[in-house]
Structure formats: C-alpha cells, structure tokens
Amino acid sequence: MEVARHGYRYASQYCEENIYHLANDLLTMDGDVDASVVFISNRLRRVPFFSTVKHATTPDRPLIWDYHVILVTHSECGVAQVFDFDASTVFPTPWQVYRSVVLRTHLPLLEDFRRMYRVIPARRFLETFASDRSHMLDPCGDGTYFAPIPNWPLIRGTLSVSLMTLHALIQIPSFDTSDDSALGRVMTEDEFVKWMSEHGEGRRLNG
Numbered sequence: 001m002e003v004a005r006h007g008y009r010y011a012s013q014y015c016e017e018n019i020y021h022l023a024n025d026l027l028t029m030d031g032d033v034d035a036s037v038v039f040i041s042n043r044l045r046r047v048p049f050f051s052t053v054k055h056a057t058t059p060d061r062p063l064i065w066d067y068h069v070i071l072v073t074h075s076e077c078g079v080a081q082v083f084d085f086d087a088s089t090v091f092p093t094p095w096q097v098y099r100s101v102v103l104r105t106h107l108p109l110l111e112d113f114r115r116m117y118r119v120i121p122a123r124r125f126l127e128t129f130a131s132d133r134s135h136m137l138d139p140c141g142d143g144t145y146f147a148p149i150p151n152w153p154l155i156r157g158t159l160s161v162s163l164m165t166l167h168a169l170i171q172i173p174s175f176d177t178s179d180d181s182a183l184g185r186v187m188t189e190d191e192f193v194k195w196m197s198e199h200g201e202g203r204r205l206n207g
Contacts, residue, residue, distance in 0.1 A: 005091045011150035013136070015069040016166060018085050020129055020155055022071055023122040034074045035122035037184075038192075040115050041067035041172045047115045049087075051101045056088040059101075064113070067170040071122065072196065080196050095196055105193060116172040117192040120184030128182050130160035135167070 009021040019037055026033050040047055045066035051059040071083040072095070080095035087093060087102045099105050103115070132154055136145045156163060161182075172186055187195060 005085060008085075009150070009152060010085050011148070013147035014133075014150055015086065016129070016131060016169075017150055017152075017155060019069045019071050019083070020126065021152070022083055022085075024126055026071075026073070027122060027126070033122075036072050037120045037122050037125040038070050038072055039067060039118040039120075039169050039172065039184075040070070041118075041170050042112075042114060042116045043173055044112050045170075046113050048109070048113055049102055050104050051088045053086050053088050059088065067172075074199055080199075099193065099196075103189075105189060115189050117187045117189065118169060118172055118184050119187060119192070119195070120169075124182075124184070125157075127157045127159040128161075128165060129169075130154075130156040130163055130165045132163045134164060 008018070008025060010018050016039075023035060023037060026035055046064055047066075047068065048062035048064055049068060050062050052063045055061050055063055068084075068086070072080060073083070073092070074080050081092040082095055082098040082102075083092045084098070084102065085091070087098065089097060089101055093102070109115075133145070133149060136147060136149070138144050138146060154163075168183060
C-alpha cells in the first residue's frame with residue numbers, strides 16, 4: 001500500500017534527517033518493525049540514481065549524488081520495501097522495483113561510480129546519529145547554507161559521541177567491507193542485494 005509522502009517530515013537535500021524522522025515515526029507506530037537505515041556512497045562521493053523526483057520527466061537520466069540515505073523494511077512474510085523520499089516511484093517501493101528502476105543494478109558501472117552501502121539497524125541509528133548541518137554551509141559564504149535548513153531542531157541521538165556523526169557515516173570505502181557496532185555494516189552492491197534477499201527470506205522462515 002502506498003503511503004502519502006507528505007505525511008512525514010521532509011526537507012530538500014537533508015535526506016539523512018528526513019530518514020531519521022521517518023525511522024522514528026515507524027518505530028513509534030510499531031516498535032517491532034524490522035527497519036534499517038542505508039547510507040549509499042563511495043570513496044569518490046559519486047553515486048548514480050535513476051527515476052528521481054528531480055528528473056521525473058527523464059527517468060533514464062541518472063542523477064549523481066555524493067551520498068544518499070534510504071530506509072528499508074522487511075515484513076514477517078519476507079516482503080522488502082524501500083522508503084526513498086527522492087525517488088519518483090511509489091512510496092514505499094517494493095525492493096525488486098526499486099532495485100530495477102532506481103538503482104538499476106543490472107547496468108555495469110565504471111569503478112568510480114560503483115555504489116557502496118552502509119546498513120544500520122534503525123533503532124541504533126536513532127540512538128547514535130547527530131548532525132549540526134555544518135556540511136551544508138557554503139565554505140566561501142557568510143554562514144549561508146546550500147539549501148534552506150529544516151524547520152525542526154538539530155538532531156543528536158541519546159548515545160551519539162559528538163554533535164556531528166554524519167561524516168563518519170558517509171565515509172564509505174570502495175575497496176573493503178566492515179561491520180561496526182556504531183557505524184553499521186558496509187557492503188558492496190552485490191553483498192547488499194544478497195543481504196536484502198536473505199534477510200527477507202530469514203524473516204519469512206522465522207515469522
């Protein structure tokens with residue numbers, strides 16, 4: 001079932017904060033929801049996405065972002081869905097549709113554009129994430145931001161180690177994978193696709 005995007009908090013170009021509030025809303029409604037926050041980037045901060053809201057009239061034209069943040073859920077029957085405020089697909093989007101239409105994982109990518117994925121359990125993300133929005137300040141300006149700041153307070157999780165954990169989350173290597181209790185698990189695209197399938201199958205068998 002499609003959910004109205006306008007029912008959630010949203011600020012353009014602040015995907016990490018949008019997803020933070022979405023995760024909080026979903027866990028408030030259902031504390032047992034199986035949800036993970038996913039940071040997508042690479043060493044060079046160049047990752048392509050198709051069928052974006054910004055390029056809705058030209059879905060085959062990729063938009064290159066330095067990073068992006070989405071939320072994925074798995075139901076007890078193994079159904080995987082993706083919540084992406086900036087995709088032009090339905091909200092949420094079935095995983096197989098998102099994979100085919102937005103990520104287009106079937107297309108070969110040059111090494112500099114290969115996506116890497118940092119997966120963090122949603123509840124852990126809520127506890128440890130913090131952003132002071134300094135990454136959106138124009139370094140050559142007079143304190144102005146690249147995009148209007150959200151109309152909600154700065155975020156700092158109860159267990160966050162600093163006022164700004166965003167940089168560590170989007171610092172994703174293209175040559176190695178890891179699993180860290182605070183920063184989540186880093187995966188290649190093939191590993192992420194496999195994880196999405198196996199995690200859903202595990203939920204179905206154990207549900």
